[in-house]
Amino acid sequence: MYFVGVDLGSTMTKVVIMDEAVLACVIGPTGAEHRRLAYKVMEETLRQANLPFDEISYVVATGYGRINVPFADKQITEITCHAKGVSSLFPTVRTAIDIGGQDAKGIKIANGRVVGFVMNDKCAAGTGRFLEVIANDLGVRLEEMGELSLNSKSRVGISSTCTVFAAQEVVSRIAEGTPIEDVLAGLHEAIASRVYRMVERLKIERDVVVTGGVAKNIGVVKALEEHVGFPVLVTEEPLLTGAIGAALLGKELTLNALESGRPIERGARRLEEATFFK
Amino acid sequence: MSEQKNPEVTQEVPKRTSAKKWTESAKKVRGLVRDMYVRAFTEGKPVAWVMFTLVNELFVAMDIVPVYPENFAGLCATKRVGNPFIDRAEADGFSNVSCSYARIGLGYAALWKDMGEIPPFAPDGGMAKPIMTVGSSLVCDTRYKWFQTYSRYMDVPYYAFDMPSPPAATVYRPDVREQYIKYNLAQLQGLVNFMEERLGKKMDWDKLDEIVRRGEKTYVLWYDAYMLAGRAVPCPFPAEDSFNCFVPAFFLMGKVEALDFYQGLYDEIKYKVDNKMGSIPEEKYRLLWGGGLPPWHTMQIFNYVEEQGALFVFQSTYLPLRPADIPDRITNPLERMVYGRYETAINRAEDDKKLGLFGLCNFVGLGNPLLFVDEFKVDGVVMHWLRSCRGTTIGQVYQKNLLEERTSIPTLFLESDMCDIRDYFEADWKMKLNALFETMEARKRAGS
Amino acid sequence: MAKGLDWAKRLYENRSQRAKELREEGNKVIGYICAFPPRELITAAGLVPYRITGTLEPITEADAYLETLMCPYVRSCLDLGIKKRYDFLDGMIWPHTCDNIQKTFDIWKHYVPHSYFHYLDVPHMPDPSSFEFFTKELDVLKESLEEFGGVKITEECLKEAIGVHNENRALLRQLTGLRKQAPPPISGTEMTQVMMAAMSIPVYESNEMLKNIIEEVSTGKDGPQEKTARLLVYGCEIDDIAFINLVEECGANVVIDDLCMGTRDYWKDVATEGDPLKNLADRILGEIMCPRTFRRSPGTRQQDLDNRFSYIRDFAQEFNVNGTILYIIRYCDTFEFDAPEVRDYLEEAGIPVLYLEDDYSLTSIQGFKTRIQAFLEMIE
Structure with missing residues (x-):
């Protein structure tokens, strides 16, 4: 199973794909235009990991722009994600x-x-x-x-x-x-x-x-x-802790759901441009 | 909170921040202040931490050494060592807009507790351990709230009391007079009871009477000296000196030292006025410091003003109010204290009333500049917005509006804080002051 | 005519509407700021009490009269006054509760004309002499209202007014009590609207409205959904739904508050036996749990803290909350000094706390979203 963490920060967008470890990560600028284009960074990461989007079990978005990630299953604040990411790297x-x-x-x-x-x-x-x-x-x-x-x-x-x-x-x-x-x-x-x-x-x-x-x-x-x-x-790459935490939280959610037999709550998962007017 | 400094990097040592003293009297104040803190350690008498509330006489009479954390905070700011205390208080969650005197005072107690000893960078050896703390509601809310919070850091009995100032309406409603006097008296008696209980000894009323009457004389001298200096052209006693010389009136009131100090101050000012001895060679502009505590962190700014040919001839922040005539028939010293406080406040309201202003005495801690601009031949008014002091900041805009309605004198607002250096930006101050000088110059040329 | 919560909502959206109507009918409306002035005396004088509030709209006029380095709530109130939005008030009662309010009195009086002004001094201390002084102050206020209203406030009619206002408080408590249910049948946002509405109309109408609302929410109206957390909000003057609404949108039920426009205003009644003025003084000075009123320590630090804050902990337990948000308006000095103490006290009692300090504007409130969400994730 693969898990994705997307950290859409105010200046940088960070995406990681993980299974047991980090398989791929991409860091790109968030710029005004790019705020809508988080999916492009996502696509680039998928390409690096050589995975189709369908294979991804769960996507958690975090950071300042977390609501602008239409392909995420869940939004979690950067505070919770950072804590998770940091503790995984330094228990x-x-x-x-x-x-x-x-x-x-x-x-x-x-x-x-x-x-x-x-x-x-x-x-x-x-x-x-x-x-x-x-x-x-x-x-x-x-x-x-x-x-x-x-x-x-x-x-x-x-x-x-x-x-x-x-x-x-x-x-x-x-x-x-x-x-x-x-x-x-x-x-x-x-x-x-x-x-x-x-x-x-x-x-x-x-x-x-x-x-x-x-x-x-x-x-x-x-x-x-x-x-x-x-x-x-x-950390070796201090920019990535939030995205790593997000991916790990997605993993935790998925595994907990599987274990208890509950259905996994998913988002719309549209790998596309974010629109600001719903 | 251990702090290990990187030995290779040294922090810049701040330059001298205090202003040049123009009078011999002002030069004595620093010694008196140092003495206050040192005596608290060396005399072996009980120490109290007190908010200034016009009741120093009670401590003198009970032979308690009062230490005033407000003064200590100002001292820390002058020495530029206030911010480690401020940081410590903020780390506990106290707001950066809460009174910086309080943040320094609380941070001091907190660091003392953390370190197990008086923080070594505390000026004048720091404040000695008290057996009681005393706060009051006079002037602002911080004055009783702050001390309530000391129990976080030290286990010392705290007494708070009310000293409500009569509202302006009292001038028109003599029917409330009795209730104010009665309440103030009851509250002061409450403080005396607390002191007696804490010390296990009774108040010596005869001694208090002597001290209170000495205080009355001291107050009159203080008032006369300040007014004499404000009126004088040239002025021998600029605001930065008067920002020093209120110290004995606040913190040593009732003591012989205070009486002697103001006699000396009065004599010195009188001599200089009689002999036309001013401060700077030519008073191009006479300024009024019209409100707000001074920038204790950078009093030297007054010297910058003087270099431009301007002089602050008066400050109305630490303002002795027109003294009251306390009739001899009042023999109870507590009642004399209450009567005096009440009547001076009424005097102020009546002075405002003569100008057709009714409510200004609700701005305790902010003198009415309109009372002084004509008499003291003022060319410009400067007021100081303080990020962390509502007590002397709120009302400044109102006073500026009144000045604009009734005079053509320009007003300038400067912004920083009394202690917190982080709120001060010198280039901004100098730019604004220069703009004021240009305005006054233009006004002079226009012949208004 | 709208009923129940709709009634409250309409009034909330146009708070002055009813007061203006009443004035056109020949009534006199008396404004007051803060929870301290005795509404009972205004009602007893045959006048309509109206609680003035601020707004989250940008402050555009008040900065020419007041410093920006002070309570944004008071600045906003004056802003509305300068903009003639309080022109329908015949008079104003201004209490000395805190520095920010006290010092704005003369400025208001100078720039916002009404035909009647009264400054009510309120002692800060809780001693017998303080209560005696304050009772006298209330007596002076009573005489002044009598003069303005051209009426005599007899003991009987004051007692009657106290009875009606006690009923008002009892109804508000009853409504609040319903919020103990899970999910609560009324949201925090709706409760804020109810409070704002209740303080904008005569007490008799307010009682009618509250009975109506209690009936509506206790008989199967669609209430809020159950969220992941039940919260208590502690703070001072919140006079807009924006903040509470944001908290609820982030995924919580606000089930109890300790606010000036909330329980702090209606949790305790005025005693009905004995001298009514003294009873009013006892409630205002003794029972309104505002940090501006000093409370003498019964002994140790722990006893002092219990004496000042245990009621908040009790609220948290009675209403089964998972967390508390301290929402402190910057420059509110007495609250700023208590906030770290309240935070530590509640955390000690095992209640998680989010401490927010704010300059009270719509944009700044929106900026708290991440903090509130993270707090909810933390206590989940």
Whole structure:
């Protein structure tokens, strides 16, 4: 049996196909146009796994755009899916910190289940979007920000939590001649401290894993480690945990239904463009 | 909450944030503040954590050392060490719009409990352990709610009491006067009973009487000194100094030190006024700080204003109200306290009434700028919106509207917070202040 | 004439309609904000009490009169006032319940003209002297209403008004009690509409409407479907169905609330024996469980918490809920200080909690969808 997890995030769409392990995965941009086109990423994944859609036992959609997946059997929030994905990769994890493009969240996990969570309050500060804005302003590549900041010997204090003000603060510090690595280190610390404060509401417990696009930024991860006071775990592909969790939850649902003899609830399964007006 | 800093990376050390002091009196305040915290540790007397409520005299009389977490929070902000406390309180779920004094105060107690010792970065050695906490409903709701929550972190008996200000309507309805006096008196008596029980000793009423009467004299000196300075051209005592010099009136009231302090302040201001000694060389613009707590995190901004040739000649946030004449026939010191508080509030309502305004005294914690703009020859008014303080923020727009209706003086709103540095953006402030200077300049040129 | 829940729904959609009609017939309508003013006194003076509320519409006028860094509910109320949407009110009773409300009184009075205003001071403390003071304040209000209404409020007619308002509260409790059933015969969304409607019409009509609704929902009307979770919603002023509706759309039955426009308003009656003004004071200051009223600790921290919050836990147990949503409007200071305590208290009692802090607008409410769904997945 094959299970699919589709994580339609605000910036990236992630699809995985699993049986016992991940058979294929594709990560593509979500762009305004692509939001309707999740099925194309799905088709690409099926092609890689060399499977027809009919062979798929169950499809779970998650993420910001989960309702825009007409071929899904069920929608489950990214919080539940992340917890599942993370616990399958690291069974010892008690706290997951996910920093995505549009939001940041903390999840408390016990026995593979969510026991508490927090999400940021509708604000770009402390998310990948914030880093994107700054990278753009400074003309550095998003992917190199993390490494660059590790050269810092004296990081600047970025006090403002507002993206607009912080961006201005960054630009004026650069104009003053502050080395870019010190500014970036300050920026990463600002994000880390904001996310940490939010997640600490759950009382952070070991082990901690960091996922989401920003987990690829070593500067933010190091700054988070300073706050929590011990090393954190990072998955090999931090973008995929949500999709993996979704596929695993689909598997669990299917197996439970088979075991109890209940029928499996399915969606419409239209492998087509999403329409926003039903 | 252990924190292991990466030893190779050091955080920038914040520069000095406080403003230059213009008067000898203002220079003394820092020492008095430090002394307050140190004495709480060294004198061996019982310590109380208290919300400022105009009842310091009771603590002096009972020989209790009061420590004021509000003041401590401001001190933390000035030293730029407030945010670790704020973070700790927010991690417990307290909102980032809840009073930042409260977030620092609660975070302090929480970190103390976490670490098993006073957080080493607490300024002036921190606040000593109390045997009681006392809050009240004067000025804002936070003042009794915040302390209710201390039981999360420490097991200390808490007493809260009411001190309702008379509504503006009292001026027109003398029939409610008696009920306010009676209630305030009963509530103060409740506080005295609590202190007596907690300490196992009785109030010495004669001693209290002496302290209260000394406090009355102190209050008059405080008021006279502030008004004298506001009226003076040039002004020898700008707002940043007066934001320091309210400290003894709030936190040391009733003590000889406070009386001496205000005598000294009055004498100094009088001398400078008589000799036409101002602060900056030329007062191009005279400004009024017309509401909102000051930015304790960056008081230096006042010096920026002065560099542009402008001076805040007065602040109406920490405003001594026109003192009451307390008749000698009132001999009970508690009654004298209540009478004084009540009558000063009525004085304020009557001053507003003369301007045809009726309700402004409901804005406890926000003076009416219209009372000062003419008398103090003010060219511009600045008010401060605080993200975490309803008590001194709500009403500012109303006051701006009234200023616009009745004068042509420009008003500027600045936005940040009294303690939380995350809400402050200096470039934005400077840009807005510069725009105000340009407006005042244009107004002067137009000859209005 | 619409019946039952339709009656409530129509009033909810046009809240001021009945009050305007009554005014045209020559009645005087008195507005009030918050759960604290004594409606009984307004009724006893032969006047029509009307609870003012805000709206989730964007605030377009109030920002010229009030700071944006304060309670969005109060800002929205003033916004409607400035837009002349409360012109049908002859007067306004304004209680000193919290800083946000208290400080808006003078601004309202200055910019929204009515012929009658009364500021009702409400002590924050629960001491005998506080009750005595507040009883006196109610007496002052009584005299002022007598003067405005040109009537004498006798003890007898005040007692009668108290009786009718007690009946109103009893009917609301009876209706709420039905929600213990699974599935509940009335949804949280409908209950919000009923509350909003009940506070917009004279109490006699409100009683008639409630009897009608109770009959309708207890005799086989199609009620809500049974969802995966039964929830309690705790918070302050929710005066629109949007939030409760969203929660129910996400897959839950909201079966009980602790809200200002909910049980907090009608759970306790006014005593009928003895001095009616004192009885009113006892209910308002003693029985309305709003964090703005201080409660003295009976001793230990645990006793203090039980004294302040055990009724919420009891609600949760009586109505067999699986979880609680704390819906806190930003800048509502007294609730903001209690929220972490309430959260921990309920979690300690084994009741899962979702804590949402909101600036109260339609778009921000929609933003909570994922959190609510994840919460439901968590407690499933």
